Amino acid sequence: MPLLMNRTDIEVVLWSEDRLVTRAWLLENIKGAAGVLVLLTETVNAELLEAAGPNLRVVSTLSVGYDHIDLLLMAQRNIRVGYTPDILTEAVADLSVMLALMAGRNDGPTYSLAKNGEWAKYMHNWSPFTFCGPQLSTTASSPNRTVGFLGFGRISQATLARLVPFGITHCIYTSSPTSKPDTARDAALKAKHKLAAVERVDLDRLARESDVLFVLSPGGKETYHLVDATFLRKMKEMSVLVNTGRGTVVDSDALATALHEKWIWGAGLDVVEGEPHIGTDHPLVKEPRCVIVPHIGSATFETRMDMVTRAIDNLMGGLSGGEMPSELRVAA
Incomplete structure (x- = not known):
């Protein structure tokens, strides 16, 4: 907070309570603002922009995801958008391995x-x-x-590095159909980690061959329910599924059935479709071999401090018309 509050060239309007801001307060207090720093829980849409007025030049979100921001509106109104990628890579990779161990070793019932x-x-x-x-x-x-990865970006590669000391021998992954194969990178990872293979495969092989499958792909229409009943039926009976990416990628009902009928061994989830409205009656909560934590992938003091600092740097860079360290390029 001193990065903002100690400045004399800006006026800061602050929601000072240690809980989520109410929509009514935000709509009232954003009037006339030149910039706003929001969380993943705030919807940045036409309603918010109309409340802010024409002075709004920058939206900085304390998150990697930006599904809560109407990017088309941002582009149309020439509002710059900042986010916090890269920073949480290591923390989410740590949690991914933790969930794989917890799910495999029956953490829930024991x-x-x-x-x-x-x-x-x-x-x-x-x-x-x-x-x-x-x-x-x-x-x-x-x-x-x-080990298999649905999505093979920074977090997946950091997770792989943590798994190597366990004796992992093969790495397989799928990527977006529109992305080009990166054989040079795969060869470098294979040599670096002394693996038998680092190979891009189709969804069928990913399901059939993964002993542990890490879901680390973005959300959206393209990945919605990629892990469905058909996919889960192809997995090994002793396999473990870990989702630290986006809840919508995994069909929750299908996963609950897969666990109940023992198509797979277990699951470790940091994200669940429909969160945070996951009560004790949720079918996945009822499954003893399903370990669920409430979306805490970036929840370390070090990572959150770095994320907040980046969000403020983005905000101030946008306000000054200068460089934003992590700017999301938007186009109408």
């Missing part, structure tokens, strides 16, 4: 045993394979592990 004081009761019913799950790392009897 944690509940200890939390609810039922450890001793469980031991009375112990057997050699109680609460066993698929191991992420390779072993002498299981020397190969294939």
Whole structure:
């Protein structure tokens, strides 16, 4: 906040409560503003722009995603848009590996045993394979592990780097059909991590061959429910699905069925379609082999501080008519 509040050349109108701003307050207080810093939860649409008036020159969002911003309107009104890409790559990669481990090792039911004081009761019913799950790392009897990525951008590659010490041997991925294959990059990653393969494949192979599948693709119409019942039926019975990308990419009902009927072993989710309205009656919440956390991929002190700093730098750069460190190019 000192980056804004200590300046003498701007007037700052601040929502000072440590909770989401109300729409009514925002619409009232944005009147006449030259710039606005918003969260992912604020919809930047015609209503907001009309409330702001003609002085609005820059919208800076504290997020990587920008689905909440009407980009066509931004272009039509010549309003610059800043966002915070790259910064959360490492934090989301950390969480992706954490969820893979939690889902594979039955974190939900086993944690509940200890939390609810039922450890001793469980031991009375112990057997050699109680609460066993698929191991992420390779072993002498299981020397190969294939990780799959739906989307292979910065976060996927950072996640792969974290998985290499577990003994991952093969990496397969799919990318947008409009993107060109990057064989040079794949060869470099294969050599760097000493993998048997880094290979771009189709969705069918991605489903069939992945021991752990990481969903890290953007949202939108092109990726809506790419992971559906047909896809999930092709996956291995001992496979784990992790979604730290966008909730809409995975059909929640199909995933709940896949877990209930044991098409796959487990799932670890940071994002769920329809969030945050995910109650105890949600079919995925009811599945014991589904670990769900409430969209905390970037929730580290270090990452959030860097994101806020970038958002402010974007805001001030746009207000001054200068460079915005992370500007989203929009066109009418």
